[in-house]
Amino acid sequence: MNLKLIFHVPSGMPTPEYDQLRKYIASIFSITEEEWSFHRNLLSRKKLFKGEFLVEAGEVCNYVSFINRGSFRAYWDVDGHETTKNFFFENEYASDYESFLTRKPARINVKAMEDCELVELDYESVQSLYEQYPVWQKYGRLIAESLFLHLAQRSRDLLSKSPEELYLDLMHTRPHIIERVPLLHIASYLGVQPESLSRIRKRVMEVKRSA
Numbered sequence: 001m002n003l004k005l006i007f008h009v010p011s012g013m014p015t016p017e018y019d020q021l022r023k024y025i026a027s028i029f030s031i032t033e034e035e036w037s038f039h040r041n042l043l044s045r046k047k048l049f050k051g052e053f054l055v056e057a058g059e060v061c062n063y064v065s066f067i068n069r070g071s072f073r074a075y076w077d078v079d080g081h082e083t084t085k086n087f088f089f090e091n092e093y094a095s096d097y098e099s100f101l102t103r104k105p106a107r108i109n110v111k112a113m114e115d116c117e118l119v120e121l122d123y124e125s126v127q128s129l130y131e132q133y134p135v136w137q138k139y140g141r142l143i144a145e146s147l148f149l150h151l152a153q154r155s156r157d158l159l160s161k162s163p164e165e166l167y168l169d170l171m172h173t174r175p176h177i178i179e180r181v182p183l184l185h186i187a188s189y190l191g192v193q194p195e196s197l198s199r200i201r202k203r204v205m206e207v208k209r210s211a
Contacts, residue, residue: 017045021066021119024091028142035133042125046118054094054118055110061099063120067092070116073185074108084188087113087177094118097147113181163192164200171204 018040025031031039046065048054054072055061072088074096085108088094099106100123121129129136157166167190170177177186187197 017068017117018043018119020068020091024066025139028139029135031135035135038132039129039136042121042128043119044122046120048112048116048118050112050114052112053109054112054116055096055099055106055108057107057109058105060103061096061106062122064093064095064097064100064126065118065120067094068117068119070112070114070118071180072110072116073113073181074110075185075188076108082188084185087174087181087185087189089176089180093143097144113185158191163190163196164203166190167197167200167204 021043022036022040025036048070054063054065055074057077067088067090069090071090072094074085074088074094076083076085088110094110096106096108096110098104103123126136126140130140157169161169167186170186170190177189181189183197184194187194190197192200
């Protein structure tokens, strides 16, 4: 059973649990208190336990979820064979954005790797934000552009770089993946078998020790 604890925001109440999202937005561009208050009052909080699904393949994704705490793995499951697509951590959005936008069933799963705390918007709330305040259309566009650029870069890297180069990139650009994700899932993300990744890790450690 996939148990979700959801909390809605009473209007006018202090909301320190939304400060993390507020700071994230402020790091991208400036908004007024009125614009933020309208956004905040549409948010809901959710807690998921390790192993629960945020998005399950075959179901329409109805939310974009900002991670306050915890991590997720996005993956395809084809006849019981899982292929990792991406990881999401604190101060990132987790969703199947394609399903969210098209209102069609998701083709990927997004599962909690740790206990997670989220704040999220449903599809109707996002549309309301866009209609009431044009600044949120800009915000949505920036998030979508960032996602597109990440996916484009990853596609290029998978075609042009060796597994060892991909692993070194992870070490330098997303070290939290190395620190917090099981070896099995990292190997899947890099497109290699766990045994191959173990050999890569060993070579990298030997080079670091001899440097």
